[in-house]
Amino acid sequence: MLDPRRPRCIAIANQKGGVGKTTTAINLGAALAAEGQQVLVIDLDPQGNASTGLGIDVEQRNFTTYDMLIEGMPLREIVLPTNITNLSIAPATTDLSSADVQLVNNENRVFLLKDALDVATLAGFDIVLMDCPPSLNLLTVNAMVAADSVLVPLQSEFFALEGLSQLMLTIREVRQSANPALRIEGVVLTMFDMRNNLCRQVEDDARENLGELVYKTRIPRNVRLSEAPSYAMPVLQYDPTSRGSEAYRDLAKEVLKRQLQEA
Ligand SMILES: Nc1ncnc2c1ncn2[C@@H]1O[C@H](COP(=O)(O)OP(=O)(O)OP(=O)(O)O)[C@@H](O)[C@H]1O
Numbered sequence: 001m002l003d004p005r006r007p008r009c010i011a012i013a014n015q016k017g018g019v020g021k022t023t024t025a026i027n028l029g030a031a032l033a034a035e036g037q038q039v040l041v042i043d044l045d046p047q048g049n050a051s052t053g054l055g056i057d058v059e060q061r062n063f064t065t066y067d068m069l070i071e072g073m074p075l076r077e078i079v080l081p082t083n084i085t086n087l088s089i090a091p092a093t094t095d096l097s098s099a100d101v102q103l104v105n106n107e108n109r110v111f112l113l114k115d116a117l118d119v120a121t122l123a124g125f126d127i128v129l130m131d132c133p134p135s136l137n138l139l140t141v142n143a144m145v146a147a148d149s150v151l152v153p154l155q156s157e158f159f160a161l162e163g164l165s166q167l168m169l170t171i172r173e174v175r176q177s178a179n180p181a182l183r184i185e186g187v188v189l190t191m192f193d194m195r196n197n198l199c200r201q202v203e204d205d206a207r208e209n210l211g212e213l214v215y216k217t218r219i220p221r222n223v224r225l226s227e228a229p230s231y232a233m234p235v236l237q238y239d240p241t242s243r244g245s246e247a248y249r250d251l252a253k254e255v256l257k258r259q260l261q262e263a
């Protein structure tokens with residue numbers, strides 16, 4: 001039974017690079033916020049793309065997820081508001097890239113994020129989305145240990161499903177060791193192109209193998225989605241009527257519906 005004061009914590013993970021993790025963290029976050037949810041995005045990627053895409057300049061990132069994980073700074077001190085109503089962010093900078101090495105001898109190293117997510121700060125949020133780096137490294141494992149579930153963006157291309165088995169293995173390992181309750185939130189097909197046979201093939205395979213875990217909503221390949229970060233905005237702000245906006249709004253509704261069904 002979930003603590004009603006605890007938000008739903010979702011790690012957005014896939015060790016494959018460039019599959020739409022950050023785009024999903026930003027735009028699903030914005031779409032959930034538009035539905036009235038209080039949303040916190042935690043940037044766990046040293047690339048800091050989610051922070052940039054949500055309008056937080058590097059100069060504004062005085063305190064970051066590095067300070068939280070390595071220096072033990074409380075979550076409440078690193079959280080910043082964004083220009084989007086109901087959406088906050090715990091930003092990241094490149095110094096996070098040294099976390100793996102710095103923590104190698106720390107026995108508590110997979111629990112650092114879980115321990116940093118204090119109840120009082122979390123109580124102000126309904127949903128926490130953690131944007132993971134393109135690796136199954138210590139940062140991603142920290143996210144999986146702290147999370148209730150993992151949301152997997154799956155780029156509709158050849159080899160997509162092969163990468164998934166490695167990810168599922170890591171989820172299983174985290175379940176066996178540090179977080180037995182970890183679930184798979186869902187798998188979302190990204191950069192989908194209806195006219196492309198390969199995309200449809202990947203979709204068929206994904207639905208056959210993963211069944212209901214695959215969201216009905218597919219995120220289309222949409223240039224507005226790739227342009228929005230350079231204006232430091234979610235697509236919902238940059239171009240609210242674009243197909244990308246529409247898709248992330250649909251995904252947000254689907255995520256919320258599943259949450260209701262499970263409650
Ligand atoms: N549906 C889409 N349509 C068009 N472009 C997209 C879409 N989703 C993502 N992109 C673009 O593809 C690139 C990779 O996306 P994104 O940064 O979200 O992936 P990622 O999985 O977070 O990458 P990394 O593994 O490096 O963190 C970005 O330039 C992004 O703007």
Ligand SMILES: [Mg+2]
Nearest residue numbers: 021022045049
């Ligand atoms: Mg990313």
